[in-house]
Amino acid sequence: MFIGFDYGTSNCSVASMVNGVPTLLALENGQHYLPSTLAAPTRDSVSEHLFRFSNIQPSDATGQQLLRRAMAANREEGIELHAEDLLFGQAALDLYLAHPQDLYYVKSPKSFLGAMGLHQVQLSFFEDLVCAMMANIKQRAEMETQQPIDDAVIGRPINFQGSGGESSNQQAEQILRRAATRAGFKRIEFQFEPVAAGLEYEASLTSEQTVLVVDIGGGTTDCSLLRMGPNWRGKRDRSDSLLAHSGQRVGGNDLDIHLAFNQLMPHFGAGSLLESGLEMPMKQLWNPVAINDLSAQNDFYGQRNLAELKLLHKEAQQPEKLARLLAVYHDTLGYGIVRRAEEAKIALSASPTYHSQMAVDKETLAFDINFDEMQQALDTPKQQISKLVREAVSQSGEQPDVIFMTGGSARSPILRQAVAEVLPNVPLVSGNDFGSVTAGLARWADVVFA
Template sequence: MRACGLDFGTSNTTLGLNTPDGPRLCLLEGTHETVPSAIFFEADGSEQIGRAAISAYVDGVGGRLMRALKSVLGSALLDEVTLVGRQRAPFRKVIAHFIAEVKARAEQQADAEITAVVHGRPVHFVDGDPEGDKAAENALREIGHSIGFRDILFQYEPIAAAMDYEQQISHEEIALIADIGGGTSDFSLVRISPERRHAADRAGDILANDGVRIGGTDFDRVLSLATLMPLLGYGTAMKRAGLNVPSGYYHDLASWHSINRIYDPKVMRELREVRREAQAPERLERLMQVIEERRGHALAGDVEAAKIALAAAPETQIPLGWMEPDLTLGLNRAEMAEVTALLAERIAGRIDSLLQQAGLKREHVDALFLTGGSTRLAHVRHAIVSTLGEARVVEGDTFGSVGVGLTIDARRHFG
């Protein structure tokens, strides 16, 4: 039996195997250990995943791109049927196609079948809905069995990150693990030590778990609605007093997992009516151009890229010359922090709940271990770090810590 650790993320996915030299993440796309959680179905029925999928879409190849696949777990979308290529398939089958390809690439590197997996999962797939949360995990288990995993276990993603961090410490600590990913923000308080990391049962070392379904894609959505979508008519008035242009189109266009809804032919028919009654019809024409040219995912990618750029620089731009000559959207870090401040506050607010669960005070936490791509956002990082001012801040592998930890856990369970 060959076992792996699988971190199927909202934005990126990793898979790790245990080797004589320790846990190792597989190269899932070229020289990359990460593969974007995206799949592209070409018109002829062929499939591509990851960066290749995104490139095919951007290059204008005919077909359908789907991203943030994990976001549909725990939602009604999971069993909805959607058009892929020339056929219709439920979203769970789309997820199965993606994970099966990741598994196949890892098996090619291992030169062996992988039959067992420790699957990462957020603390909450669905906030405040235990039944929905259970259904999401069961769906992921069913998908795993359908693609050839015979033995499937689940581990909380922040606990997995704690297992990765534990490899580098020399004495016992209480660590708060903050895993701020693409779809969820998860926290765990864990007692770790060089001696404890060899124990088969670590349940007693997990002092508390908490999380919220807020992640990087939510920052993308809010940033898009606040800055880009107004250029397409979001928030503008209709001729009839007291009415604005319907907002549903823009929310779909700003959310990775619902972008394809906007391409339904009935949407364009509705928009022609809305344009006639809008006070700023030229902005509705821009929206209609986006739909006609199927630029939704490209625009969402532009917003995501701008967010990432603002993590490293104070300002950036999104060129929109394809829409209108010389049209450019300027963005700055302060503006992003302002419009997404509530998201950052809600993420950091889970820490007090976590401490209450564990019966601990802030000063009892020795280390704050940060992982996940959204920890790169300065205001998110500040909101978390300022909550635990005395704890030592430790940087994890932004995209690899959870996968490595899951692989370590796979060794503990499956040998």
């Protein structure tokens, strides 16, 4: 059996073909979308759990070295792992929100796969993270279908997040392929996520069109300009139909991060002053919410940063705000702050104001955000997305007949307006914002594995 597998930055989903129609499979409590999260007692628990309870061997000598280190570290800490200690999806998120300081939690490891300058052991650990998540999803899908699943078409962005250009793309795809192989998939193909979304839209067409697909995912925005229609449907060689691609690290996570920084981090010291009159260093307020930037997270939560945070607290004109920032450090609250921003972004798409609360140390902070404040906070990612649309059209030298917007953030009225302003005379249509990519991947799997 084959599936289309959207290993997403925010959510994961899979689909199979049933009577010629893509059907998303339930993965958690009847839901089709599993949050891309993992929680474990410690960082070292991931590799040992994969080996001990999933019987998945390391792929090379570096992986074996990582496993030995992990098992030794867990023994030294007196940690005895159990099968239920590794959590995924909403269960992992719920545990993190309840006990952020007591576990290892990661969201969106896909965001890190293209990072340059990493040691082989770090790359091997990312492979273990992805493998654990993929093996878990494969198991859930097989329970749902009551069939073994051997083959998968996995979605990938035009450009993974990373500074290495094509080197970042190759590194990330290699990690995904190795992880998927270890998770038990036998035949693995990749397809660009916006192309997959376009394939799902194409299934509804009765005539030929030139379609600009704008896929605003959790980690990236990708644009593909495609010739589509009945004459192309089902063809394996579509090279002549692919007119242009553009993609960049700007997605739903970036919207949440910018909103968190602009509207929430002032409660933690952003924009405040030191006794010297200098403004608080921006990186100390940006790094904790930059959850898609591995170096930023390491810099903020590293042991060496604690002394600097204590010094800033001592020299701050508003020390109570820096006390909250210290609580963010000690209790690993960065993900929780971004989560509040994400909730605000979703709510403000339908309501002019949003109110939320968050427990920080021994106080409860109240946050109030309105639509205009969100619009101002999201100006930078909005401009980046507009630039990607222009780039795709410019590359092809052709105007699209229609714009197909999809992805979790495609519902945002701010982003829809941004795209419409670039191509004001082109109709803008939508499909299943969360499921179009997955369905298109299943359609492509039906072509390549038939």
